[in-house]
Every structure is written in C-alpha cells, then in structure tokens.
Amino acid sequence: MMDKQQTKNTVSKTSNPSEGFVFIVTYGRSGSTVMQSVLQAMDGYFIRGENNNALASIFDLYETLREAQTKNTKPNPPPHGPWYGIDEVDTEAVIQKAVDLFIHEILRVPEGTRRAGFKEIRFHEVGVERFPRFLNFIKQFFPNTKFVFNKRDADGVSKSGWWRNVDYYDVLDMVETCDQLYDAYVAANPEICFVTKYEDFKGNPDAFRGLCEFMNEPFDLAKIQAIVDHKLRH
Numbered sequence: 001m002m003d004k005q006q007t008k009n010t011v012s013k014t015s016n017p018s019e020g021f022v023f024i025v026t027y028g029r030s031g032s033t034v035m036q037s038v039l040q041a042m043d044g045y046f047i048r049g050e051n052n053n054a055l056a057s058i059f060d061l062y063e064t065l066r067e068a069q070t071k072n073t074k075p076n077p078p079p080h081g082p083w084y085g086i087d088e089v090d091t092e093a094v095i096q097k098a099v100d101l102f103i104h105e106i107l108r109v110p111e112g113t114r115r116a117g118f119k120e121i122r123f124h125e126v127g128v129e130r131f132p133r134f135l136n137f138i139k140q141f142f143p144n145t146k147f148v149f150n151k152r153d154a155d156g157v158s159k160s161g162w163w164r165n166v167d168y169y170d171v172l173d174m175v176e177t178c179d180q181l182y183d184a185y186v187a188a189n190p191e192i193c194f195v196t197k198y199e200d201f202k203g204n205p206d207a208f209r210g211l212c213e214f215m216n217e218p219f220d221l222a223k224i225q226a227i228v229d230h231k232l233r234h
Contacts, residue, residue, distance in 0.1 A: 017115050017116040018114050020145060023120070023146075024150055025120065028163065038224055045114065046113040046117075050121060051120065053125055056123075096141060099141045132185055132188070149182040149194070152198035204228070
C-alpha cells in the first residue's frame, strides 16, 4: 500500500490528455454526479468534480486583457502614455499558460489519460450574455473539447437538496434560463455537444448508449448499471 507521500508523488506526474477534454455543463441537483461517474468509468478518462467555477477567473482575465488592448487604439504607446506596454502583451500566450496551470495544478491530470475534464454547476453564473463566449473560450484553449449538457425538469430540481429552501419561481427561472442557454449553444455547435436529461437516465443505464456513441466509446451495460444503482449520499 502506498503511503501519503507516495500517493502525492504519483498524482503530481501530470500531463495533457492525449485525446482532448470533456466538460459537463449543468446546474445543481441535475444528476450530474452520475454523469461524472459514467464518464469517469470510460477507459482512460479522468473527470474531476466541481471547482466553484474557478475557470471563470481565467476567462475574466482573458476578456480584461482583450478589452484593455481594444481601448488602446494607438500603436506603440510611449512611456508616458496611459496604456504604455499593453500592446506588448501576448494575451493568447498568457491565457494558455494560465490554462496549462489549471490543467496541471487544479485538474491534476495523470499521465496516460486519454480524455480529461470536470463537471460544474456554475458555468451559467458568468451571465447570460457572456455564457456562449465562456464556452467558446473553453473550446479555444482546451484542445478537442466536447460539452455534455445535463438537464432536469425544474419541478424536480426545486424539490431536491438545497433547492427546497429557495423560492420555487427563482428555481424555475434559473432552470429555464440555463436550458435556453444550453439549447442555443448546442444549436450553434452540434458537432461537439450532447444533451442528456435526468428523467431519461434515472434508473435506466441503457439511456447512456447515446453518450457513449457521442464520445466514441464502447457501451458497457454492466459497468453503467452498477453506477446507476449506486446510491449517492451527498
């Protein structure tokens, strides 16, 4: 058995996945942990849980730098100019380094991983207008990205977990807004997007056949059955 130090050293050997990334885009209490587990069970996949939308901070940096360079309309601003030096910033290179740091130090993708990613219930918190730009940003800086959008009926969401303590119409509005954002992005990017719904796969492992086909992975009924049957306690 490895001790903690050996385990830490093993995990620290990180690399980029060889075949790309997959992100589960959803809201809370939608069955996304089951979706995470199904993807995690695919050979060579490494799928993390939520990180409180930490990636949005890098997206903010990206848009901030681009806006700063857009405001600087004069080339080669002098040392006494208000935007001195901003034209020398290679925004794409800065963001790629930040993304690489995210992959290696937050996702901590192990060597030999074919496809990596994570699930997040807060992608939509960047705002309605910025949401498609956020996903396009992810698509740009994470090679061979695929998105899995996970939905659930608003009434079911409102009766699950912490949502029971939130005003029903606020939950309804959140779910409807997210679903509309998801549908619009899928319509614009059908080749890299897949939509699932909790009501379809609850207790039904066969419902994951489409997901496996989308990911170009074999469908293992017994393995997925075990995941679906496992009772989560969070």
